[in-house]
Amino acid sequence: MKTVEKPVRTEPYTLLRASLAMYQKAPDKLEPAELKRAQAQARNEYKLESRVLGAPEASGVIIPERELQMAYKEIRDRYEEESEFLSDLAKNRLTEETLRQALYRQCKVNAVLESVAARAPEVNEVEIGIYYHLHAEKFNRPELRDACHIFISINPDYPENTRENAEARIQEICAKLHKKPHKFAELALKHSECPTSLNGGSLGKVPRGKLYPELDAVLFNLKAGEVSEVVESEIGFHVLLCKQIHRAETISLKNATPKIRQLMKERYRRNCQRAWLANLPVAEPEGNSYGG
Template sequence: METVEKAARTEPYALLRASLALFRKAPDKLDPAQLQQAEAQARNEYRLESRVLNAPEAAGVIIPEREWQAAYQEIRDRYEDESAFLRELAKNRLTEETLRAALYRQCKVNAVLEKIAARSPEVSEVEIGIYYHLHAEQFNRPELREVSHIFISINPDFPENTRENAWDRIQDVRARLLKKPHKFAELALKYSECPTSLNGGTLGKVPRGKLYPELDAVLFSMKAGEVSQVLESEIGFHVLLCKQIHRAETISLKNATPKIRQLMKERYRRNCQRAWLASLPVAETEGKSYGG
């Protein structure tokens, strides 16, 4: 009871956000331990946001009405009708007015942090080159084979899946494939016992070592468009179709530069924001109860 009462003193929208972020559930669906954790996070986030909004950098930040109204409408549109929306607000101790106020506050906090992030330095070509050479493994793509398969299991408990019958069935399917390889997806849907049958037997693009060893060895010796012999793994019989071969390659520095630049830029932005947040003064009232 004490935990629930304590949570009730937390700013409602902050508590709702923390609850959804931590547990993907509304506060009223949390057990006492989860509620306490969400309540603690909500208080911490609300205090930090208050420090952001009290900073000199926030003074000149103006949020256009259309921005927070769009955020409000996005939430409103999740519900079938107005009454369902209002019931959900009430359940979370919110009203239309307090939700709008909370969304305006959130938009302003985001805008201030964006303003601070804009101070981050530009990424130089030298830094990009250093990152590329220090993380070379990120830019080496292994050979991939785009593959589909048809699978029939061996299970002596079922007459049609005894070893002998499973072998005859898969051989018959392969014989049909050799005559009409363009019907692989159709035959996979009809005969394969793998869930991938619903997608034409597609396993996707696979690197070496992902499939059973018996399949892997054959797949990486096949030509594009080739249908394999019947192969046996520990779970049954397979026929593979090597649809396409994607050769191993190393992404050049030139081609990798945009991705590296974006990654490093985001890192600089986060570091800039963290340093600024750490520099903000702590209010004397922090640590005390609020919103009660």
């Protein structure tokens, strides 16, 4: 006779947290396959948290009532109505009391992991220097052009977009811009067929090689504030504006040091936590947290 396994009920708050992290949806909104994956993730997280809370480092950790209240308030303040808040708790098999208990547990796990991370070694200047030279490409910023464009397409299916008419339209726009370049955003909104028209034709800060080659060649020969002549690419006609030039630069070791220090500090902290977690004993099952 086959043994029928009893369904495993995942601890409600952990399941809710996993569901939101993985799918941005509450468990009751998940498809069966999604729910199964979220339950598996939640069980793994809960087991790991149990191991953290069973470690000697957790024995002396006490979460202040103020911290717990802040965590609870952060969730409660997402709801305008108390009834809506309580309804969502009920949907997720939670009450105000069990939510507080779950938040206390989460705060304690975070506090233990923070205390473990604090053991990470300090980052020294030699390590920072080595990182800087090994990752030199990260600290070399290419020349950037803050650019805008107005675009008219070539499409023989529309009378106004035949090659002849499209070129006549863009030439007329270009002539206006050379007289009044300050009207670029206004004319982009009115005439450009690119979605960027809603933002004054802005292409953002672009490096060499990002745009069509014809546009790239023209843009990087413009002066700041200068409007181009009409440029043709494989998709149609353009007029470019170079709003600002950001020269290429190499960030010095001195200026890069704070960012490198922070990056390496976080890496050391994570490595310290991972090594500690890997050596934790397997926790015993906790009561009915996974009971059916």
